[in-house]
Amino acid sequence: MKYNKEGNFAYINVMDYIENKVKTGAWTLGKKLPTQRDMAYSFNVNRSTIIHAYNRLKDKGILESKTGSGTYVSDQYYSSISRQIVNWTDFSRYSVHPVNHQVVQKINRLETKENLIQLGKGELHHSLFPKYKFQKSLNSMADMYHDYGYNDATGDKRFKEAIRYYLQQRGVSCTISSILPVSGALQALQLISLGLLQYGSTVFTSNISYIHSLHVFRATGMQMKGIPLHNGSLNTKQLRRQLHIPTLNSVLYLNPTFHNPTGETMSAETRREIIKISQEYQLPIIEDDIFRDLWIDKEPEPPIASIDHHGHTLLVGSFSKTIAPTLRIGWIAAPEDVIEKLSDLRMQLDYGTSSLPQLAVYDFIKTGKYEQHLKKLRIELKKRRDKMHSLLEKYLNDIATWKCPEGGMFFWVKFSEKISINELFSRLLDHGILINPGYIYSPYNNQYVRLSYVSTTMEDMETGVHAIKKVTDGM
Amino acid sequence: MKYNKEGNFAYINVMDYIENKVKTGAWTLGKKLPTQRDMAYSFNVNRSTIIHAYNRLKDKGILESKTGSGTYVSDQYYSSISRQIVNWTDFSRYSVHPVNHQVVQKINRLETKENLIQLGKGELHHSLFPKYKFQKSLNSMADMYHDYGYNDATGDKRFKEAIRYYLQQRGVSCTISSILPVSGALQALQLISLGLLQYGSTVFTSNISYIHSLHVFRATGMQMKGIPLHNGSLNTKQLRRQLHIPTLNSVLYLNPTFHNPTGETMSAETRREIIKISQEYQLPIIEDDIFRDLWIDKEPEPPIASIDHHGHTLLVGSFSKTIAPTLRIGWIAAPEDVIEKLSDLRMQLDYGTSSLPQLAVYDFIKTGKYEQHLKKLRIELKKRRDKMHSLLEKYLNDIATWKCPEGGMFFWVKFSEKISINELFSRLLDHGILINPGYIYSPYNNQYVRLSYVSTTMEDMETGVHAIKKVTDGM
Known part of the structure; x- marks a missing residue:
């Protein structure tokens, strides 16, 4: 009686999913649930299905709403068993090891998204790995x-x-x-x-x-x-x-x-x-x-x-x-x-x-396969480096400067003062393009962007640099 | 003109080895050399060969003796290039991470020696690994x-x-x-x-x-x-x-x-x-x-x-x-x-x-191969656990107590007060047998020894426990 797609019982699917998370301890008491929008996207259903599932779980005492704040795993649900529960978020707030810079955390997460154009990533595109x-x-x-x-x-x-x-x-x-x-x-x-x-x-x-x-x-x-x-x-x-x-x-x-x-x-x-x-x-x-x-x-x-x-x-x-x-x-x-x-x-x-x-x-x-691989790789790197260089000249000559690298993975591109790198980063993300803003490498370099010429296809590289042009035109 | 075995030019082999260590920076200035005995053992030559090689290297200014302390990589050798060199031992003395307990370090090192009977080690004997x-x-x-x-x-x-x-x-x-x-x-x-x-x-x-x-x-x-x-x-x-x-x-x-x-x-x-x-x-x-x-x-x-x-x-x-x-x-x-x-x-x-x-x-x-492996392994574990138990009864009944374990790898054996565990540890080592003294797990348990029933052959297990008997008889 479960449907992955919209159907009479789609909400049951969602309910099962959540109940399972709570039952197994994966979602602990007090955990904030994903937004209805995110859940709808994940399950590929309408938001109304999610709302229905959430409401049913609230009726069952498993979830609870806090006004203006969202939906949570209910404290009451386990109240018969225990009143107190470790809040892991609080627990780790003062941990020995500090958490990652938020932008860095965000980039880490986004770097694994396959539907984004990875224009900043320090990693070979999968076509360049020596798989065979x-x-x-x-x-x-x-x-x-x-x-x-x-x-x-x-x-x-x-x-x-x-x-x-x-x-x-x-x-x-x-x-x-x-x-x-x-x-x-x-x-x-x-x-x-x-x-x-x-x-x-x-x-x-x-x-x-x-x-x-x-x-x-x-x-x-x-x-x-x-x-x-x-x-x-x-x-x-x-x-x-x-x-x-x-x-x-x-x-x-x-x-x-x-x-x-x-x-x-x-x-x-x-x-x-x-x-x-x-x-x-x-x-x-x-x-x-x-x-x-x-x-x-x-x-x-x-x-x-x-x-x-x-x-x-x-x-x-x-x-x-x-x-x-x-x-x-x-x-x-x-x-x-x-x-x-x-x-x-x-x-x-x-x-x-x-x-x-x-x-x-x-x-x-x-x-000797490693050296063979490097030889082949270098030919590809040259193509890509030259391509990126010509794309930058074609699209960004008026607003940015850079030095053509002799190796490695990156162009370190300096934008003119009128461009907000933060805004560029966000707007490009809306276009599905991820770049690495320079300020994560140094607070003194907030007009810079790290662009990678190895981490996308040649086509995506052009789409990406072209998008920078389009986005900066509007700034 | 090099010989691995005793020969006219065996000392050249030793000299080359040391010069290479110094030249490549593997042995840095001020490093204390292994003892002549250890070197003679490593090269399978007489001590006189090592002494000859050391003397020749002293003549060349590469090594120097410090009275009563040993032979060192000479400071003078590089004096024309630099008078100062990082002393890595000093450098790391106050490092963030403390060094291992000395006995633990020693055990770590000895646990990799193949010629020792590993009677304390928390690792399956190689015949028990699921290699095939x-x-x-x-x-x-x-x-x-x-x-x-x-x-x-x-x-x-x-x-x-x-x-x-x-x-x-x-x-x-x-x-x-x-x-x-x-x-x-x-x-x-x-x-x-x-x-x-x-x-x-x-x-x-x-x-x-x-x-x-x-x-x-x-x-x-x-x-x-x-x-x-x-x-x-x-x-x-x-x-x-x-x-x-x-x-x-x-x-x-x-x-x-x-x-x-x-x-x-x-x-x-x-x-x-x-x-x-x-x-x-x-x-x-x-x-x-x-x-x-x-x-x-x-x-x-x-x-x-x-x-x-x-x-x-x-x-x-x-x-x-x-x-x-x-x-x-x-x-x-x-x-x-x-x-x-x-x-x-x-x-x-x-x-x-x-x-x-x-x-x-x-x-x-x-x-399903993991579960198959475990099934087979358990049969072997039972044999070995029972064997160890009977060996302890046979040899150590008078001077030690233990509880027969229902699983895991170890017998936790308590010796009578008259046995010095430290001495037992050292004397067994002289017999080529390594045990884990209890005090490395807790200062309150200095009459205990951890014996493993999984890390040797059955024959070595008997040799090991028998040796404990012999050694303790003399204490």
């Missing part, structure tokens, strides 16, 4: 996975050997004991922060930065100090000036190659200067190098870690940007003492990284 | 893995549906939005602690507990309050007494089924009393239920979560104890509000759990 090639590596897993038991959280030797080889190809020599697999760059930052820094340690970084890095450092009690960018590179003079102020153990966090969000790459000269500063002030460096393999025109400068012979640089990499984010696999390369310490920390936090993604990536690298 | 059956699930991965892109960290729907079904079979009804995949129980505790508790929140738990749980709560700023056990169940009267003292948001952490390390299972009556207390005091419960599927004689009491209809219980499970620890896959089942909050937290910490172990376990459950 990678399947072969997945197929080899059953033969490779034989260490079922707990290990010491230092990771699978085969994966580490593959990373050692991978790094060697990119100018960095290290031993396999200097490599720790992690679930991605974000976890790497969390481990470094928890394992090596102190509450109140200073993290120097460019004053425009990957949002989640700032968050993870702040959440673990670090002070952030922004260093301005100068011609796309870190202003090292400013950094030196800051370092004269005595601080607790400090660290320098950099994303020197195809920087997120600006797309800039540090010159060889600045890299050398950074190393010099690191020696002089005993300032360790976290080098976040996750975009390196996405070069288009020419191979970028080798990692800072390759010219640091003092073990000051903790090099962080990931395959989320080149193979697949849902694999959750990356690595830290650092002095063995550091890796030992961070492995111990992982034994306390989560017992290390799953063997499965380690083995799949090991096979992908070992068989 | 699981390979089929691994083989299905290539067809199942198609969502390469970032998701919202809430996990793969297929995995969550499998867990919903799994929980239903065990008496817990919930929706898939109430389920969050995690890397294991340990990460679940970390997420709950960071996401729902406050600095200084009180975590009530039995005063004998899984060591890493205590560590993760403490490291995130929680106060631990131990509640004594009473006839193997939590002393609920004591808990009530404690709850009269006003505290910040508190939480009760329980491992009610085949408790680690005691092996005890809470009665239905105590479970109901716990739920009553939870209602009365609005005290949320973390139910760590990772040993449930390892029952031997009869199915244990259903989870506390199954009799809690108020959404107070956060149920935590894992497949590390039944399929394989290196998969790193488990789950939290909790009210949707809580799951939403914890998913947001994961977006900030590590972007969620790898899809690969989720899909492998989904297939393993869906095809």
Whole structure:
């Protein structure tokens, strides 16, 4: 007697759904229900059907209305059992870990919507993932996975050997004991922060930065100090000036190659200067190098870690940007003492990284398929980067400026003062287009927008940039 | 000109090894070298070879001796380049996250040694892993893995549906939005602690507990309050007494089924009393239920979560104890509000759990292979539990007492006062046998030892228990 589509008993379907949520404890007492509009949309029924279902549930004492506020799971329903119930929202309001910035939370949510044009997302469009090639590596897993038991959280030797080889190809020599697999760059930052820094340690970084890095450092009690960018590179003079102020153990966090969000790459000269500063002030460096393999025109400068012979640089990499984010696999390369310490920390936090993604990536690298994939990917990246560049010239030449990136995923586009980025963000969303406003990367960059040339189809890219033109015309 | 075995040039091999470590930054300046004995063992050469290699490296200025302290990577070596170097050991001494208890660190390290008899380890012996059956699930991965892109960290729907079904079979009804995949129980505790508790929140738990749980709560700023056990169940009267003292948001952490390390299972009556207390005091419960599927004689009491209809219980499970620890896959089942909050937290910490172990376990459950595996496993567990019981009777009847467990992995053995557990631990290690001393689970239980009946061969189990007899005879 249930109908998914409008029918005599459609409201029963809705009632069952809600009663089930309440009965199973998924919706706890006092929970606010979705709006009638949202429910009608979800069930593909008229609002009147939802209103009817809500009313019936109110009659049954399961729901209750609060005037002007909405419909709630009723307190009375369970009153015979208990008068008091944990309010989880209150419970977590003052939690140790602060909640995400609201706009960031919103973007996180919207980034999973398939009906939106993802014009800001830091992720390859699904057509660019190496699905066919990678399947072969997945197929080899059953033969490779034989260490079922707990290990010491230092990771699978085969994966580490593959990373050692991978790094060697990119100018960095290290031993396999200097490599720790992690679930991605974000976890790497969390481990470094928890394992090596102190509450109140200073993290120097460019004053425009990957949002989640700032968050993870702040959440673990670090002070952030922004260093301005100068011609796309870190202003090292400013950094030196800051370092004269005595601080607790400090660290320098950099994303020197195809920087997120600006797309800039540090010159060889600045890299050398950074190393010099690191020696002089005993300032360790976290080098976040996750975009390196996405070069288009020419191979970028080798990692800072390759010219640091003092073990000051903790090099962080990931395959989320080149193979697949849902694999959750990356690595830290650092002095063995550091890796030992961070492995111990992982034994306390989560017992290390799953063997499965380690083995799949090991096979992908070992068989040369990873490099084959990159070669093919670079051709696509060039097409897309050039397309985005020409679209910006075609539509936004009058109201925005940008620099054409040599790799990575993003154009960092500056709009003229007359454009409100907040309004642009909202209006584009109404058109089904999601962009990343610059202010989430830095409060000083509220005229900027991060546009991705990798995360949509070519057609959607044109639709998206054209929509920006149309929306800004009306502002 | 290199020899792995003793030969004219064996010392060159050692020198190359060390020079490479120093050159690549894996061993940084000031690092203390392994002892000559350890090095000789590692290279399978005489100590004189190591001494020769060390001396040559001292001549080259790469190593230096400090009298009575050992051999170090020399400061002078790099003096032309820099006088100052980050001392990572100092750097991390005051880190946010405290280092592991030394004995625990030692056990962590020793648990990966294959030449030791693992008589304390909480892990199935490799012959008990479902390798053959699981390979089929691994083989299905290539067809199942198609969502390469970032998701919202809430996990793969297929995995969550499998867990919903799994929980239903065990008496817990919930929706898939109430389920969050995690890397294991340990990460679940970390997420709950960071996401729902406050600095200084009180975590009530039995005063004998899984060591890493205590560590993760403490490291995130929680106060631990131990509640004594009473006839193997939590002393609920004591808990009530404690709850009269006003505290910040508190939480009760329980491992009610085949408790680690005691092996005890809470009665239905105590479970109901716990739920009553939870209602009365609005005290949320973390139910760590990772040993449930390892029952031997009869199915244990259903989870506390199954009799809690108020959404107070956060149920935590894992497949590390039944399929394989290196998969790193488990789950939290909790009210949707809580799951939403914890998913947001994961977006900030590590972007969620790898899809690969989720899909492998989904297939393993869906095809019925998981239940088949458990059935077979239980037969083996019974054999082993009975064997351990008879060995204890045969060898340790005079000096120890224990209760035969109905499931899980452990015997919690109490030794007579005349036995020093610390000495027992050390002497057994000399015999190549590793046990877990009770005091790492609780300072009040320094006459106890945790013995595992699942982590060795049957032969090694006998060798191990017999060795305890021999060692204690001499004490």
